[in-house]
Amino acid sequence: MGDKITVLLVDDHAIARNGVRLMLGTATDISVEGEAGNAVEAMARVAERSFDVALVDIKMPGKNGLDLLKSLRSECPRMAVLVLSTYSEEIYAVRALKLGASGYLTKDAPTPTLIEAVRKAAAGGKHVSPALLEKLATLVGGGPSGDHEELSNRELEVFKLIAQGEPLVQIGEKLHLSPNTVTTYRSRILEKMGMSSNAELTRYALEHGLI
Helix, strand or coil: CCCEEHHHHEECCCCHHHHHHHHCCCCCEEEEEEEEHHEHHHHHHHCCCCEEEEECCCCCCCCCCHHHHHHHHHHHHCCCCEEECCCCHHHHHHHHHHHCCCEEEEEECCCHHHHHHHHHHCCCCCCCCHHHHHHHHHHEEEECCCCHHHHHHHHHHHHHHHHCCCCHHHHHHHCCCCCHHHHHHHHHHHHCCCCCCHHHHHHHHHHHHCC
């Protein structure tokens, strides 16, 4: 067998990184060669050496996983990036693939699935679940995408917090935005979603597993 597939783990929780490292450690052809707790550390790691595959969480302090994905694809186009997240495919998978991810897995994925996804990504392929493949086929076919797909990444963040019942002032503090900016985002979200109240946003989010 040739050289091992080298992997970079990017997650702000050390316990999560340890778990993934143990799972990948059961494969003799995969080696975790670097770890990072945030986007800044991740960019420092890839500047130090090359990796075949990066496994990136979405929810991290500072720059989130989707922003990091864009940076990694720009700086290291030959490195595959897999998104490994607690969020369901419904929320971020299509966005991640559009940004160049080689696949999207939820953190409850079994070990064989994770290993196969890393191998496929390293070989230049994409890991896509049957459910996600069906969703992608619908999008390509011009079918309904689900209204939240029309939102920008920042709008989706604001939408989820509104749907969870967070006051606009607290949303602003959490995302480092002024209250006026959050209000503008809310208006834009309601317009794009064709809705008129926070209650409608919450109902939609619950029905689609976004919160």
